[in-house]
Amino acid sequence: MGYFREATGIKGPSGFGSGATAEQITQGIDASRLTVIITGGSSGIGAETARVLALRGAHVIIGARNLEAANNVKQSILQGIPSARIDIIQIDVSSLRSVRTFADKFLAMDLPLNVLINNAGIMYCPFQLSEDGVEMQFATNHLGHFLLTNLLLEKMKTTAARTGIEGRIVNLSSVAHIGPYREGIKFDKLNDKKAYDDKSAYGQSKLANILHSNELARRLKAEGANVTANSVHPGLVRTNLGKHSPVFMAVLKTVTCVLWKNIPQGAATSCYVAVHPSLKGVSGKYFADSNEEKPSDMARDAALAAKLWDFSEQLVNSK
Numbered sequence: 001m002g003y004f005r006e007a008t009g010i011k012g013p014s015g016f017g018s019g020a021t022a023e024q025i026t027q028g029i030d031a032s033r034l035t036v037i038i039t040g041g042s043s044g045i046g047a048e049t050a051r052v053l054a055l056r057g058a059h060v061i062i063g064a065r066n067l068e069a070a071n072n073v074k075q076s077i078l079q080g081i082p083s084a085r086i087d088i089i090q091i092d093v094s095s096l097r098s099v100r101t102f103a104d105k106f107l108a109m110d111l112p113l114n115v116l117i118n119n120a121g122i123m124y125c126p127f128q129l130s131e132d133g134v135e136m137q138f139a140t141n142h143l144g145h146f147l148l149t150n151l152l153l154e155k156m157k158t159t160a161a162r163t164g165i166e167g168r169i170v171n172l173s174s175v176a177h178i179g180p181y182r183e184g185i186k187f188d189k190l191n192d193k194k195a196y197d198d199k200s201a202y203g204q205s206k207l208a209n210i211l212h213s214n215e216l217a218r219r220l221k222a223e224g225a226n227v228t229a230n231s232v233h234p235g236l237v238r239t240n241l242g243k244h245s246p247v248f249m250a251v252l253k254t255v256t257c258v259l260w261k262n263i264p265q266g267a268a269t270s271c272y273v274a275v276h277p278s279l280k281g282v283s284g285k286y287f288a289d290s291n292e293e294k295p296s297d298m299a300r301d302a303a304l305a306a307k308l309w310d311f312s313e314q315l316v317n318s319k
């Protein structure tokens with residue numbers, strides 16, 4: 001159903017299809033009471049998500065490692081939307097130290113926090129360890145966001161309790177979560193260069209994004225917190241994400257050409273899950289083309305999600 005709907009643009013039960021843009025999805029939504037953090041807002045899907053949420057009135061904090069690129073995004077948003085409220089805070093999500101500094105800086109601003117969009121990501125890069133000694137795709141796509149979310153969670157819960165507005169956490173996953181290593185997450189050989197495969201490592205990190213949001217959703221529900229957590233596949237979107245694998249990407253784009261979206265379409269599902277009123281109370285789900293979809297069996301494995309949570313917690317606490 002997913003690929004068919006993606007290729008044809010046929011609308012799903014939400015009333016939206018793969019051709020809908022983030023602006024169309026958020027038409028008529030007033031986000032002026034929301035403060036949103038989006039990581040990786042300096043390009044691609046993140047930059048467009050920031051623009052459209054700012055267009056709907058949200059105060060958007062862009063987390064970016066490249067401040068010049070983020071400033072260019074901010075200036076271009078302000079040109080189109082002079083009233084846009086955009087701030088930039090530097091973050092390298094692959095560095096636990098940088099994530100902690102980002103959280104400290106944000107919390108010192110004493111702002112509310114309604115929406116956290118864990119969007120920054122890398123794909124198919126050659127083997128590399130982060131400054132914390134963790135395989136780079138796992139460190140960037142999952143571990144940094146795991147720590148960031150934990151550091152901001154209390155702020156999100158208190159904001160939701162004080163304002164009565166549901167908090168929302170959105171993890172950018174991918175259809176690539178269906179292609180991790182055979183065992184899903186290589187807990188024992190995560191940082192082993194010999195066991196590394198760039199495609200499987202990306203799949204592993206994107207599987208981790210879904211498992212993280214599912215376990216987080218379970219914990220938030222158990223606490224009775226008015227904060228949801230969901231994951232999304234934005235579609236196959238023409239961004240710079242494939243820069244480490246140009247030949248593979250060229251072949252993939254040729255074979256799957258009917259499935260590709262432009263960036264305004266690619267930001268739609270993130271915006272839908274972040275602010276659409278129809279998703280009130282919906283948590284622990286996976287979305288594609290702005291409709292709920294069923295992810296892989298592994299992604300729905302609650303025991304694996306719990307194991308990843310403990311593993312990630314130990315990892316961040318040890319650094």
Ligand SMILES: NC(=O)c1ccc[n+]([C@@H]2O[C@H](COP(=O)([O-])OP(=O)(O)OC[C@H]3O[C@@H](n4cnc5c(N)ncnc54)[C@H](OP(=O)(O)O)[C@@H]3O)[C@@H](O)[C@H]2O)c1
Nearest residue numbers: 040042043044045092093094119120121174236237239241
């Ligand atoms: N495009 C697709 O087809 C597709 C499909 C499925 C899922 N996704 C997911 O969508 C998300 C956004 O990707 P995109 O397609 O918009 O790619 P993109 O244009 O390459 O954007 C990725 C963003 O993440 C930032 N980033 C990367 N590493 C970072 C780090 N260590 N610290 C802080 N920021 C970092 C990049 O900043 P720099 O400019 O500094 O590198 C950039 O702003 C990713 O999580 C990706 O996995 C994309």
